[in-house]
Amino acid sequence: MRADPRALRFSAAITTVILALVLAAGSVWPLAATVLLAAQALVFALGAAGRSPYGMLFKALVKSAPKETEDARPPRFAQGVGLAFAVAGLAGYLLGITPLALGATAAALLAAFLNAAFGFCLGCETYLLLRRLLPAAKLEVPQ
């Protein structure tokens, strides 16, 4: 499966805004932060399944075909990494563990921002590190 790099950057930009809002709402308005983070976790889950809502929004808005496409597996893996952080942050909000909530959200925000602003995919780059630590683990994303 191929992905449109413009759609990936667009998705990363929206994710950055959402996670920044979650972090800003943080301890001031925890309910709003929790709901927003839950929504973003769902988006990450859909993205990991290759059905990114932000990507679909981009496709609906921009009709032109991309100049080049890229392998869809790395960004999908990265969405899975994002999901793990979002779930950790969500657990932090729900259980009232504020450092976990803020720490996990900030980590996800950092990754999304690096992707949106610089085109670096931290989730993709951590893949080899994970494989080094867990050589036997099956981390393949089905095609």
Place this chain on the structure above:
Amino acid sequence: MVLATLALGTVIGVVKLRRDGRVRDVAPAPDGLTEADLGAGLGERATLVQFSTAFCQPCRATRRVLADVSGIVPGVAHVEIDAESRLDLVRRLDIMRTPTVLVLDSSGNIVKRASGQPRKEEVLAALAGAVSHGSSHESSHNPDEM
């Protein structure tokens, strides 16, 4: 906290942009790579070893750069290794990310290393160094001919 995170991201991003793909010297080590390690032959003058994964966007562009260079410079081989299937080498050489490119001299010693996508000019410059290093005993080889 939002601003702190974004500021940190900006710093990391700028540092990464500047350091990515920079070809660095490697301290001389006793254990180079052999043809058995690589599963492929060493180049007559130098070898470009590229570690890649399927989960790596810049690997494709790196492949093009290195294939190009090994096409231009005679006696230089380009060997691409799938990091996931050679985790032994990945650990031995402490490879943290892909693409990582190693420049070997003619006897397989690692003389240069770049993590991230290297620029073509830098690879060519590194090769000039590797070739003179590997064949310093042969006066007939002139690295300037590259």
